[in-house]
Amino acid sequence: MAGTLYVVGTPIGNLSDFSPRAVQTLQEVDFIAAEDTRVTQKLLNHFQIKKPMTSYYQHNLRERGEEILARIESGENCAIVTDAGMPCISDPGEDLVGLCAARGIPTVVIPGPSAAISALAVSGLPTSRFCFEGFLSTNHKNRMEHLHQVAGDRHTLIFYEAPHKLIYTLQDMLEVLGDRRIALCRELTKLHEEVTKTTLSAAVEYYTQQAPR
Known part of the structure; x- marks a missing residue:
């Protein structure tokens, strides 16, 4: 058996x-x-x-x-x-x-914790409809194609991203998705948990000058 x-x-x-x-x-x-x-x-x-x-x-x-x-x-x-x-x-x-x-x-x-659902819960963004998109491709062309595919979606989108690639992803998102409200969540459940509620344009401006931790 x-x-x-x-x-x-x-x-x-x-x-x-x-x-x-x-x-x-x-x-x-x-x-x-x-x-x-x-x-x-x-x-x-x-x-x-x-x-x-x-x-x-x-x-x-x-x-x-x-x-x-x-x-x-x-x-x-x-x-x-x-x-x-x-x-x-x-x-x-x-x-x-x-x-x-x-x-x-x-x-x-x-069942156990999920970073995606935990981030959504504290994001302040609509939670009744959402789509988890995971990690975007490291290939720029593929990443842009992915973003264009979801550009018309009306529900909340959830992405994972590594700190060293964050600024490039934010720039591509701003170009394809347009300026919109976002939440950046890091170190969830840890001592230095941080949730930043901002916009794509403000995040691009900030992280262009300040590398994410």
Whole structure:
């Protein structure tokens, strides 16, 4: 009888946000599939969990995915975690859950924090309709095409971006989307959490002179 894949949300910064159910799940599964085993080991150490891990990340999806599936189909239970937040959201876990769905392997969600939803909640922007767009392409042409595709959308758009690319993304957004209200959220749930409610034009002006942290 096949085992089960547990999709376990992890803290996005504050370890106190890790739920008792998530702790119990990691204690009870046979092994853990982690995006970065070094990051997950710190989480396990904090909660005094001893469990074997296997790495599952962008560059070993196919080979390692088949290995994990074989173990689950043999009867083992596996928990998949990402470095921070919910697996499968801008995360390679999406592929593993898809493989399980294709083979009829049970999957169970253990909900946890999500940076996208947390940011939306404190943004001050409309929340009744929104679309998560994830990371934009590092290729300028592809990034601009993506922005043009969503330019006419009337709902709130959520993007992830790295600090060193923020100013370029803001400039492209201002060019394609026009000036509009935005919220920039960083270090959510951490000691230095920061939510800046501004406009695209004001953000471009500010970050042209001040590099983001």
